[in-house]
Amino acid sequence: MTDMTADLPAFPVERTPNCPFDPPAEYAQRRDNDPIAPAACPVGFDAWVVTRYEDVRAMLRDPRFSSRAMPAAHIMPGADWDMPVTPGNIVQLDGEEHGRLRRALIAEFTVRRVEQMRPYIQNAIDEHIDRLLAGPAPVDLYEHFALAIPSLVICELLGVPYEDRDTFHRLTAILTALDSDQQTQDDAFMQLAEYLFPLFRAKEASPGNDLISRMIVRGRENGDPLSAEILVELASSLLVAGHETTANQIALSTVALLSNPEQLAKLRANPDIAPSAVEEMLRYLSIAQYGLLRHATEDIELGDTKIKAGDWVVASIASGNRDDRFFSDPDEIDLERPTNRHLAFGFGIHQCLGQQLARVELQEVFVRLFTRIPTLRLAVDEDDLVFNHRTLVYGVKKLPVTWESE
Ligand code: HEM
Numbered sequence: 001m002t003d004m005t006a007d008l009p010a011f012p013v014e015r016t017p018n019c020p021f022d023p024p025a026e027y028a029q030r031r032d033n034d035p036i037a038p039a040a041c042p043v044g045f046d047a048w049v050v051t052r053y054e055d056v057r058a059m060l061r062d063p064r065f066s067s068r069a070m071p072a073a074h075i076m077p078g079a080d081w082d083m084p085v086t087p088g089n090i091v092q093l094d095g096e097e098h099g100r101l102r103r104a105l106i107a108e109f110t111v112r113r114v115e116q117m118r119p120y121i122q123n124a125i126d127e128h129i130d131r132l133l134a135g136p137a138p139v140d141l142y143e144h145f146a147l148a149i150p151s152l153v154i155c156e157l158l159g160v161p162y163e164d165r166d167t168f169h170r171l172t173a174i175l176t177a178l179d180s181d182q183q184t185q186d187d188a189f190m191q192l193a194e195y196l197f198p199l200f201r202a203k204e205a206s207p208g209n210d211l212i213s214r215m216i217v218r219g220r221e222n223g224d225p226l227s228a229e230i231l232v233e234l235a236s237s238l239l240v241a242g243h244e245t246t247a248n249q250i251a252l253s254t255v256a257l258l259s260n261p262e263q264l265a266k267l268r269a270n271p272d273i274a275p276s277a278v279e280e281m282l283r284y285l286s287i288a289q290y291g292l293l294r295h296a297t298e299d300i301e302l303g304d305t306k307i308k309a310g311d312w313v314v315a316s317i318a319s320g321n322r323d324d325r326f327f328s329d330p331d332e333i334d335l336e337r338p339t340n341r342h343l344a345f346g347f348g349i350h351q352c353l354g355q356q357l358a359r360v361e362l363q364e365v366f367v368r369l370f371t372r373i374p375t376l377r378l379a380v381d382e383d384d385l386v387f388n389h390r391t392l393v394y395g396v397k398k399l400p401v402t403w404e405s406e
Helices: 026-033 053-060 095-109 111-134 141-146 148-158 162-176 182-205 211-222 228-258 261-269 271-285 355-372
Strands: 036-039 047-050 292-296 300-302 305-307 312-315 400-402
Touching: 047 053, 053 292, 053 300, 053 312, 095 111, 095 211, 095 228, 095 355, 111 141, 111 148, 111 355, 141 148, 141 228, 148 162, 148 211, 148 228, 148 355, 162 182, 162 228, 182 211, 182 228, 211 228, 228 261, 228 271, 228 355, 261 271, 261 355, 271 355
Parallel strands: 047 312
Antiparallel strands: 036 047, 292 312, 300 305
């Protein structure tokens, strides 16, 4: 392992006050001066921080960087819990263990499969907008729209009753928060498994038309059934991964677009640009704010840097997405940016499995929310919004909005 005993700069660093959409200014200095450089992480160990776009991609596609054992502690002071590496925790597995689960899930997330869900998603969004318009304003758009849509969609996909959302919202919020302890994390993990297990058994006895049932049936048919433990864990991972992320991306994009009225006007004037607008907001906001952590399994040369076996390495996707070696004017929002090979969904074998689903949800939200509520605006000063700094996924805690009634 590299001896990192020198006086190191801290990681992660705070965002610049009053720049809620930008990653910390220090990343630009690192990209220019020290693109792969060690940093002092708050608890337990130090890590290399990789900040340039091309290096981030090179690192994430290199199987010698392992995803196993991912202490949350690298990310924020005070977070002293680790995610358990269990056989169904897809994001932390390597090699064939990971490949087996990925292959079992991939059919559920193809463009074709996700497009079949588009009408359901459109309908869910329209119904929620109808409800917003019929109800009182101001209203918290995070709870009543941004969180509700992905939650409904992931429940529909998995075959989990939406009526139980309070239970899994509470548990997934714990599982993505940094300021809880190991016991609270383990309890939440167990409670989610206990909630899903009876559902799984019911589907095993009588499969329905949902992801969990289809995986049970496919496993029986292809002679490689996944165990109950693995399937329940995969379902938990999807519940966690599938709604907090998209919810925060919806809410934060809404704030960023409302504060960039010229760009929003372009989207309203031409909703056909929604697909490129979505890619741009994913790039610009990079909600996986603290980056992706890996562990070197052997000595590796990354760029000009020699990383030793056992070293921890963080790929800063927020920094890579603002690298002007790759993107022109990366700090500007350009909803019609012609090519946008951003890193918001990661890269390499763990690249987000749910990305097509997230895209369709976001595209439909972008088109429908801003055209059906053309006078939508924040109900508080932007400076008074509270941002989630202490969570793996960046966003706003509440999003009070209002509009002119007809
Ligand atoms: C993986 C971001 C939505 C399921 C990832 C990774 C990122 C990411 C950065 C890579 C993690 C790593 O390499 O360590 C996002 C963002 C989303 C989003 C920004 C929304 C805007 C979703 C949705 C689902 C989902 C809707 C499921 C329904 C997954 C899964 C993985 C993953 C299962 C692990 C894949 C693997 O390890 O092979 N996501 N995600 N995500 N995401 Fe997403």
